[in-house]
Amino acid sequence: MTPATARFYEAVVNGQLTHSGDSRLARHVGNAVLREDARGARLAKERKDSARRIDAAVAAVMAHDRAAALAGAVRDSIYI
Numbered sequence: 306m307t308p309a310t311a312r313f314y315e316a317v318v319n320g321q322l323t324h325s326g327d328s329r330l331a332r333h334v335g336n337a338v339l340r341e342d343a344r345g346a347r348l349a350k351e352r353k354d355s356a357r358r359i360d361a362a363v364a365a366v367m368a369h370d371r372a373a374a375l376a377g378a379v380r381d382s383i384y385i
Contacts, residue, residue, distance in 0.1 A: 306363075307345030309370035314346070316369060324365075333361035 316322035324330055336357040340349040348362055 306347045306366070309366050310339075310347050311345065312373060313366045313369050316373075322369065327361075330361045330365060333359050334365070337362045 313322070336350070336355075337348040337359040338351050339346050341347075348359060348366060350357065350359055
């Protein structure tokens with residue numbers, strides 16, 4: 306998750322990523338905090354027992370990472 310988080314952050318900072326203004330996503334991103342440890346930075350809740358959700362923020366990071374990976378992937382044709 307830490308490499309995906311770093312790529313997501315870079316895309317946001319460089320203006321390469323926007324969103325539609327969905328209030329749930331904005332709220333979940335606002336609820337998330339960035340935690341850094343020996344493995345790198347990742348999204349987390351402010352406290353483990355917090356009722357404030359971050360699911361949409363984590364899903365956005367994962368979706369961006371997969372989309373970026375697939376965009377650069379060279380795939381064999383499925384047609385013979």
